Structure formats: C-alpha cells, structure tokens
Amino acid sequence: MSTGATTLAIPRSQVTSPSRLRDFVELAKPRITILELVTAVAGMYLATHAQWSPLVVGATLLGAGLLAASANSLNMYLERRLDAKMTRTADRPLPAGRMAPAEAAVFGVATVSIGFTLLVLGVNWTTALLGLASWFLYVAVYTPLKTRTPLNTFVGAISGALPIVMGWTAGGGALDATALGLFLVLFLWQYPHFMAIAWLCKDDYAAAGYKMDTVVEPTGARAGALAVAGGALLLPAALLPAIRTDYSAQTYAVLASLFTLAFVAAAAAFLVRRNDRSARLLLRASLLYLPAWMVVLCLFGS
C-alpha cells in the first residue's frame, strides 16, 4: 500500500502553508485594495489636517480593508467559473483549485461582518453605511451586471469612488461639496483607467462572456470616447474639493489642471490610435494620476 495515495487524497485546500496565506491575500485583490485604502487616508487627511486619532485611523483602515477584502473575495467566489476562462485570472486560488469555494465564501462573510462592526463601533455610522453601500454595489450589483450590460462599469465606478468619501467622513467631514468633489474625481478617473484595461483584456472578457464596452463595440471607439469624456470631466470635478480663493488653492487648481490635461491627452491618444501601446500608456497614466492628484490635493488643496 502506498502512502503517496493517502497524501494525494488530502485536498490541497486543507494544507496549511505560507502559500495558503498568499492565496487568502490574493483573494482580497491586494493592489486595488491598497490603492483604495490610500484614497481613504487622503480623504481623512483632508478632513483632519492630520490632527487625527490613531485609533480612528486604525479602525477606518482595518474596517475599510476588511470590507474591500470581503467584496473582492465574494466577487471571486461568484466569478470562479468565469475566472477559469480568462488567462489573466485562471491562476486565482478558486479557478486554480488551490482553495475550496466554501472557504472563500466563509472568508467573505466573516470579513464583511467584522469590518462593518469595526466601522460602527470604532468610527461612525456614516462611514460604516458608506462602506456597506460600496460593498453591496460591488458584490450584488456590479458583479452580476458584468455579464449583462456594459453599464456595469458605471456601477463599479460608484463602488470604487466611495472609500475616499469614507476617509473624509471618518475624519469628521460632512457630506458636502468637498465630499461630492472627492467622489466625482474617483468616479470619473475609473473611466480612462478601466477603458484601457477593457481594451487590453478584451479577448479574455469576450471568452468569458463579459459584456464590457470593448466586447460589445470591438473597434474601441466607444471605450476611447468614454475614456476622454471621463478625463475631460475631471477638469471641473478636480476643482470642487478646493473651492476657495486663497493662494494655496490656486496652486492646487493649476497643478491639478496640468495633471488632468496630461491624463486627457493620454486618453485622447488612445481614442485616436486604439492599440495595446496607447492603452498601456493610458493605464500607466491612470496609476500615476491618482497618487499625484492626492499628494497635490493634500499639500495645497486643503
């Protein structure tokens, strides 16, 4: 009798090892989650001018991080069969068979419960409810819409724009014009960001049956136009969080407008020459734009 057979009979998902931890981290889509948390820190910095309580900062980041981890793991649970059809996602823990679907579901339910409770008890109800709204829109509306209509991006962008507002309200900010400006910048930013990805991954998306803009309109003209529109609308939206007339706000307005014009130029280049090179450039520009905008906003716009 071979002991090897016994070893092989143990599901890989029950083996405890560092790679198990890596799989749980992967379930949370760490890069998107980290940038979301950075936006929350920027929102909180603007509201408090760094006169913040370390406990509230910790509770906000942990609570929002757990909600984002939950949203992402439940998205992976719901999309495990479709993820198996895309080269970009086939090696994720669920489609690759390294984790049982039930484990991801339990992780997703546990993290949303703990994250929401932490935000209610350690921060405030407004922030907790904004987090729950973001979670609900992503898991229960955006995820099922992905296979139905390209309007899914509109809903995903609402979800992705809420964490910066959560940071703002966690720091005591009201749901005012500044909050609206922060929301709109994040919302609009996602159009150029995602239209570049939608172009680069269009074959994958088509293979899995996702109705992204580049799948239903494969020339990419519509995706390009949406990227330019999102970028152009950022010009007025980026000015909203700093409607003041003093010198530092003017510096912010000039710098933010320059960044935004460069971003719009990258979107326009993609619209004109729709190829992988221009899409990659636009994606890179989007990932530079957001941190640059947040730094300028925190230094001069508050």
Ligand code: HEM
């Ligand atoms: C409609 C909304 C969004 C969609 C559909 C979307 C989709 C995606 C996809 C599919 C990727 C992977 C690209 C690849 O593997 O090459 C990606 C990358 C990324 N996204 Fe988004 N995203 C959205 C919004 C956001 C938001 C709100 C943030 C954070 C504030 C964000 C941050 C990132 C980052 C940091 C990366 C780079 C990850 C890496 O280097 O692999 N995204 N996005």
Ligand SMILES: CC(C)=CCC/C(C)=C/CC/C(C)=C/COP(=O)(O)OP(=O)(O)O
């Ligand atoms: C606090 C809280 C709840 C934050 C939620 C943050 C969050 C998950 C934002 C969504 C951003 C988004 C639409 C990503 C794309 O997912 P996708 O499903 O298109 O990506 P994929 O194809 O890589 O799975």
